[in-house]
C-alpha cells in the first residue's frame with residue numbers, strides 16, 4: 100500500500116524539485132516510491148509482455164519491476180536509475196534472485212540512456228516528468244512499443260487502455276500506450 104500522506108509528500112517533493120529547477124531540465128524526475136507488487140504485476144499483464152522481450156523500467160528504484168518481468172514473463176529487463184544507493188540495492192536483489200544475465204541496471208539519467216531496443220517501457224514518475232520524458236520516448240521507441248505508466252498519464256498521448264486497479268487500499272491508475280509512429 101502506498102499511504103496517502105506518502106503519496107502527498109511525493110507530489111509535493113516532486114513539484115518542488117521540478118519548480119526549483121524550472122529554468123533547466125531537472126535531473127531527478129521523481130522521488131523513490133515503490134509500486135506495490137500487485138500493481139507491478141497488473142502493469143506487466145496489461146503490457147502483454149512476452150518471453151524474450153526487452154523491458155526498460157525508467158527510474159527502476161529497488162528493481163521490483165525488473166525482477167517481476169524476468170521471473171514471471173522471462174523478459175530481459177533493464178533498469179535505469181539515478182540513485183547510486185538504489186542501483187546497488189537492486190543489483191543485490193537481482194543477484195539474490197539468481198537473475199544475473201536476465202536483469203541489469205544502468206546507473207544514469209533516463210534522459211541520456213538509449214532505450215530504443217525496448218519492447219515495453221514502464222514508468223512511475225509524475226505528470227510533469229512524463230512531459231519531459233515524452234519527446235525522448237517519441238524519438239527513441241520503435242513503433243508499437245508499449246509504454247505503461249503508473250498513476251500519471253502521458254499528456255498528449257491517447258492511451259489504448261486505462262486501468263483503475265484497487266489492488267491496494269487506494270486506487271491506482273495504469274495507463275497503457277503504444278508508441279506513436281515517428282514523424
Ligand SMILES: C[S@@+](CC[C@H](N)C(=O)[O-])C[C@H]1O[C@@H](n2cnc3c(N)ncnc32)[C@H](O)[C@@H]1O
Nearest residue numbers: 127128129132133134158160180181208209223
Ligand atoms: C516513483 S519511483 C519508481 C520506482 C519503480 N519504478 C517502481 O515502480 O516501484 C521513481 C524512481 O525514479 C528514479 N529517478 C528519478 N529521476 C530519474 C532520472 N532522471 N533518471 C533515472 N532515474 C530517475 C528515482 O530515484 C526513483 O527510484
